[in-house]
Amino acid sequence: MTQETRLDAVKLDGSGPIYDQIRRAVRDLILNGTWPPGTSVPPEHALMEQLGASRMTVHRALVQLAREGLITRRRRSGTIVASPPxxxxxxxxxxxxxxxxxxxxxxxxxxxxxxxxxxxxxxxxxxxxxxxxxxxxxxxxxxxxxxxxxxxxxxxxxxxxxxxxxxxxxxxxxxxxxxxxxxxxxxxxxxxxxxxxxxxxxxxxxxxxxxxxxxxxxxxxxxxxxxxxxxxxxxxxxxxxxxxxxxxxx
The missing domain is CATH 3.40.1410.10 (Chorismate lyase-like)
Known part of the structure; x- marks a missing residue:
């Protein structure tokens, strides 16, 4: 799955704050198996360009997903979908x-x-x-x-x-x-x-x-x-x- 494919899959539903729309869009891709464990999550700058959102908004969404245990963020290797506990x-x-x-x-x-x-x-x-x-x-x-x-x-x-x-x-x-x-x-x-x-x-x-x-x-x-x-x-x-x-x- 290429980064472009992953970016195209992130669809906002237009309901509520943008950061929460991003969080829900990524969460649903993980929970429905579209992005299985180990999948690389597009970097913040790519999501910003694709969704027309600010860095702070994208960052807030990804931080919340990490708190929920759905993604793992690593400085050198980037962000990946976490394995379910x-x-x-x-x-x-x-x-x-x-x-x-x-x-x-x-x-x-x-x-x-x-x-x-x-x-x-x-x-x-x-x-x-x-x-x-x-x-x-x-x-x-x-x-x-x-x-x-x-x-x-x-x-x-x-x-x-x-x-x-x-x-x-x-x-x-x-x-x-x-x-x-x-x-x-x-x-x-x-x-x-x-x-x-x-x-x-x-x-x-x-x-x-x-x-x-x-x-x-x-x-x-x-x-x-x-x-x-x-x-x-x-x-x-x-x-x-x-x-x-x-x-x-x-």
């Missing part, structure tokens, strides 16, 4: 491949590290483990269209799920494997906002200190612990939603 039901036991595929993106993942045995003191503190427990400790990076989607750190309790000791997790992510090979009767969730540590930021392709959403989940089968996981999502790419009625989620 992923939405999640807050308390679901998530299948990350299904989550990515639901967004219409290609899923893949890599197991970055795996260790079997007893937890270190640091790991025991992070996951609330007993030092004598036998566990698998996994770190995996999940990607959407080749870009980091979520960083997963997980422990699996081998006393509850002994079959996990023989599983490589090379073709099936740990969470999906557990859903098919273990039972759970209780789950605990905690959601918080944290700054990205340097090592995590590098893996997620974000800046150190950038806001992330952390989901911490533990599951049990009766009183026996099954797994505990920390899922770290880049905060500007995700939002979490839930709809509930008097008798639970609907």
């Amino acid at each position: 992923a939405s999640h039901a807050m308390l679901d036991i998530l299948s990350i491949p299904a989550e990515v595929e639901k967004l219409g993106r290609r899923y893949d993942y890599t197991v970055l590290s795996r260790a079997n045995g007893r937890p270190t003191a640091e790991l025991s503190l992070r996951f609330g483990l007993k030092r004598g427990e036998k566990i698998i400790h996994l770190v995996a990076l999940h990607r959407a269209d080749g870009k980091p989607h979520v960083l997963e750190e997980r422990v699996i309790h081998l006393a509850t799920v002994p079959a996990a000791a023989q599983e490589t997790f090379e073709t099936t992510p740990p969470g999906d494997w557990l859903l098919g090979h273990s039972l759970w009767s209780q789950a605990e969730h905690a959601i918080s906002a944290i700054p990205a540590e340097p090592d995590d930021a590098q893996l997620l392709d974000i800046k150190p200190g950038e806001a992330c959403l952390l989901i911490e989940r533990k599951t049990w089968n009766q009183d026996a612990p099954v797994t505990a996981v920390r899922l770290l999502y880049p905060g500007n790419r995700h939002r979490f939603i839930g709809r509930f009625g008097p008798y639970g989620e609907v």
Whole structure:
């Protein structure tokens, strides 16, 4: 799609302030799929000439679109249509491949590290483990269209799920494997906002200190612990939603 084609697509409807007409025109092109994520938005000077508007008017419209999360403005590379944030039901036991595929993106993942045995003191503190427990400790990076989607750190309790000791997790992510090979009767969730540590930021392709959403989940089968996981999502790419009625989620 050439810049001229994109300019021709911006049509004002004549209703209300010019900046808001520009905002609505660009917004509608994004929401109806005419300008998909990653599309370059015409620069301010081109929109000024095409629409006969002042720089301040065009700038105001684009700033508002950026605030709404529809476009991303970068000094050197210009303005592009933003990728829509992923939405999640807050308390679901998530299948990350299904989550990515639901967004219409290609899923893949890599197991970055795996260790079997007893937890270190640091790991025991992070996951609330007993030092004598036998566990698998996994770190995996999940990607959407080749870009980091979520960083997963997980422990699996081998006393509850002994079959996990023989599983490589090379073709099936740990969470999906557990859903098919273990039972759970209780789950605990905690959601918080944290700054990205340097090592995590590098893996997620974000800046150190950038806001992330952390989901911490533990599951049990009766009183026996099954797994505990920390899922770290880049905060500007995700939002979490839930709809509930008097008798639970609907």
